[in-house]
Amino acid sequence: MKKTVLRCLTVLVVLLIPVVINVLVSIPVLERCSYPVVGRPIDWLYFWASYLGTIASFVMIFYTAKSLRQNQRQLAEMKRQWNEEHRARLVFSLADKEGDIVLKVSNVGKEAARDVNLKFSEAFIDSLFVQYIRDVYVGLKDKSFTVGAGEDKFFILSSNWGNNGVTQFCLTKEEVRSAEFIEWLNSHRSMPIEFSGSYRSHNEVYSINETLKIEDYFFGSLIVRDDLTNAVIAIRKGLVQGNDQYSTIQKSLDIIAMILKQNQEDRLRHP
Template sequence: MNKIKVKYLILIIGLLLVPVALNFILQIPCGLPIIGEPQTWLSFWSSFIGALASFAMIVVTIHTLRQNKMQLEEMKRQWEEEHRPHLTCRIIVYKKAFFLQVSNPSKYDASNVCITFGDKLIHNLDSKFQDMYINTSQNPVYIAAGKAWNSMIGWCEDINKEWCDKDFDITVDVMYNDKYNLHAVIPIKTFVKRINMLVQSPLEDSMEDLVLGLVKPHSVSNHKTVQVSLEEISKTLNRIASQMPNPDSAE
């Protein structure tokens, strides 16, 4: 039994014992003049205690309603947290180049994504990439569920050479869906001349090349391209085999 139930039980027992206690208290002689008879005072105290009990019930009801409201608000907050996009920011290596990636690993799309970059990043970028970052800051983007926005920082060899003696943080501020925010701080020393970077593997590169070589763009969905292509090749080989003469029948 929790503490709240114990308190309520004690209160109920106390209210039940009050009339009995009053009956004994009113029979005690008092040296002071008292207006009214004991029956009158008993009736008064009964009404007064009843009013107090009603007030106590109102207080308990208000407290319960507040708790219910807080629980509903917490449930609503948890539901919104579970059913909203979550963006992350990181540096990746792809095709021997550094990319700044804002990804959406959640199941929900991120709309009206406004990305703002720190001045230190803009000033240290090669001039051919600066306009791209400035343009992105001025135009919101859309990042679907499971997708990412990528922007090239520079070739790994060039960045490792030009930034090897520098020490600054890449700051990225992202606002999306008009109410969510992301603030990322990435020290360049975490990726410049480091080998423990997020890199696309040669296998992934080969699979992409295979898809591009066997399937026409947009002919099938992305997650079925290689499978469909292999099925088409298998059907073609089976068709060719069926048209070839049977060695047993030739004899």
């Protein structure tokens, strides 16, 4: 209600200004109170019209410039929101991958993470007793890599508690027994795996500062796996049960074939 009244008063004042000016310039000026006036009253009327018009133009320019600045800020904010929504987002975790405990680097964003650089703490690197694994983590600080949208990359830490036998690393010609991995895992459960770095997305650079612990992802000998890993392991267990046994699927196919053959023989005997 107040805004409507204010608008009506503004329109009324704008309409009355020329009338008031015309009345003022039409009043005869007494000689005692007179002051030098250049031109005729009509000239003064023209002057005031152009003067007010100039002021109105400056006001319009001011509000136009203000509106343009607001539009620029809105466009910049929309661009920032779009970039934030579509940029790469890296998530770091520890996972079990085919019997190895690995550092998992996942890009859950919608764009590729480029120029990914990771630098691990010296305490963590010094704790790694396998030369090959240590070289991998040392080399990461001088290298950069890309993680595509929805892609995962893995860096081995150790074999898990359930592995038996010997793990061979061809490049460094090392052979590590599972007992050594188990000892390392048990003694480094609560050790902070600290690393920092950066990556690039949409010409913006994002920093990385992470601290992971083995005990946050694994509990004793229980391996916490994602759904895909569990599915693959379940399929593998279902397909192969032993060296001298048929696979479960093959057994099912043999049974189906035997039933079909029996039905066919029965139809031949009793047409």
